[in-house]
Amino acid sequence: MNFELSEDQQMLQNMLRQFLAQRYGFAERTAASRSDLGFRPEIWSALAGELGLLGATISEDRGGLGGGAVEQMIIMEELGRALVLEPVAETLFHGAWLLEKAGGAAAGLLADVAAGKVRLxxxxxxxxxxxxxxxxxxxxxxxxxxxxxxxxxxxxxxxxxxxxxxxxxxxxxxxxxxxxxxxxxxxxxxxxxxxxxxxxxxxxxxxxxxxxxxxxxxxxxxxxxxQGLELLEELRDRAVAAQAAEASGLLDKLLQDTVAYTQQRQQFGQPIASFQVLQHRMVDMYMHVELTRAAALLATLKLDAPADERARAASSAKATVAEACRFVGQNAVQLHGGMGMTDELPIGHYFKRATQIEGEFGTADWHLARRARLG
Structure with missing residues (x-):
């Protein structure tokens, strides 16, 4: 099986990563989070108008770009890496998916969603x-x-x-x-x-x-x-897959920042990254990041599979992601020492988002029990 991204998918990934690197700095993100509104409307407009991102997975005849589950995964990983506040998942991957899947009069909103005029x-x-x-x-x-x-x-x-x-x-x-x-x-x-x-x-x-x-x-x-329950159950699996992708970007950022910090922090006249016990710890963090990325990919590729198969992959992914969020997040904070708990460094903000992801759309225990019932 070929797991490589297509040329168009690589362009999407590079375009979004470059946009966020240039326009979504940590200081600006923190200021927006603490503002009365809580996010930046200009970023929302840019995601829709400049990038066309808010129509990425909406069908072309509804005003979107016609992307699918892999495009969702690519977008969510980059949003997680940049710790984006704006409700892309809630509007596009949750709400717009439901409207398009169900059809009917409400699906008429999809063009406005793609244009950034409606949030869900x-x-x-x-x-x-x-x-x-x-x-x-x-x-x-x-x-x-x-x-x-x-x-x-x-x-x-x-x-x-x-x-x-x-x-x-x-x-x-x-x-x-x-x-x-x-x-x-x-x-x-x-x-x-x-x-x-x-x-x-x-x-x-x-x-x-x-x-x-x-x-x-x-x-x-x-x-x-x-008949809404069946739609909600499928939505849960799609939301779990999207969050798994977000977590893979977020946790990778936590790991990279931690490695960089330990290479700079001096103890006994040498960088603490040279201490073997800490090297082992960071290797374990790396393994959790890679397991999260693999789980996100599996859950994504199973979204169009039969319901039981889709649910098994989603619940397995959620259990993997929840464990990784806790392990990588806690160790990133610990290896930063007291600095990891301050608001001035990104590390604590990433850890808080990882903690939120750990419990959304069902805890690890709930998903493990569900996975056991599915066989």
Whole structure:
């Protein structure tokens, strides 16, 4: 099997890496994270207009470039390496994928997504939920205008930056039922949507949301009524693959910065990189980075496989990535000493993002149990 990137894919990788190196410095990223808005609109516009990145995996007839899973992997690895704040994954690889996969009236937004005019966020999790999407309890009832939504959503990543929410709600049944979950497209400024935003540990933004008699049109339904769980399960696997790719770039950056620091830090008159015990530690870090990259590639290549095969690859990748995020992150901080815990160095910010990735879309334990059930 050929694992080499095509010429076009290499151009995409080089173009994005060069753009981020020139326009996404750590100081600017930190300032944006601490600003009221929390990200840089000019970067978002550039990703859409200058690079065409926000349409990379949207089909050409919907206004995109027609890329696929490998393009997602390439983009996410570079975004992870630069610790990008902007919600590319939430908008393009999560939200836009759902809209295009399900079709219908809501897919009309895809051209605006590609143009950078619309940002999306997934409102799935709820206060009583863990990682089983069948536990959705928010409701969507038919009304004169279409649908009326009620319920609560928690830790909705990128919601404060979004124009539209993709909300998982029950059109029938009760929490725990496999059938009855539907997906709705809800404007963030719709009457009855109350958002309580806050920063996350990795410098991004999330929000808890209350839906109180929110009225949306009939066309707000994404996909078939009551059949949303299957879409959400596939979305989870795609999100895990995307985060595995992000982690491979992020962890590689942690490793490279750690190696560079140990070559400069002097102890007993010589660089601490010359100490054999630390060399062994960094070799172990390198092995975890390479395992993460391999897991990301496998999960990516299995995204279009049958559901069980796709899920096995995704859950295996998540377990690998979670362990690597903890091992590489903690050792990078330790080898930097007290400097690794300061806000002035990138190392602590990368470690916080690695910690966030470790628990998103299911913990390692949850995915190991899922992998065991799948056989």
């Amino acid at each position: 966020a997934l409102a799935i999790g709820e206060p009583q939920m863990r990682y089983d999407y069948a536990d959705v309890a928010a409701t969507a009832e038919r009304s004169a205008s279409g649908w009326r939504l009620n319920g609560q959503k928690s830790v909705v990543i990128a919601a404060p930056w979004a124009d539209q929410l993709i909300v998982a709600a029950r059109t029938s049944g009760r929490a725990g039922d496999v059938a009855g979950i539907s997906l709705m497209l809800v404007p963030v400024d719709a009457t009855g949507v109350s958002m309580h935003p806050y920063p996350t540990i990795d410098g991004r933004r999330a929000a808890d949301i209350i839906l109180s008699d929110v009225e949306v049109s009939q066309d707000a339904l994404i996909g078939s009524e009551g």
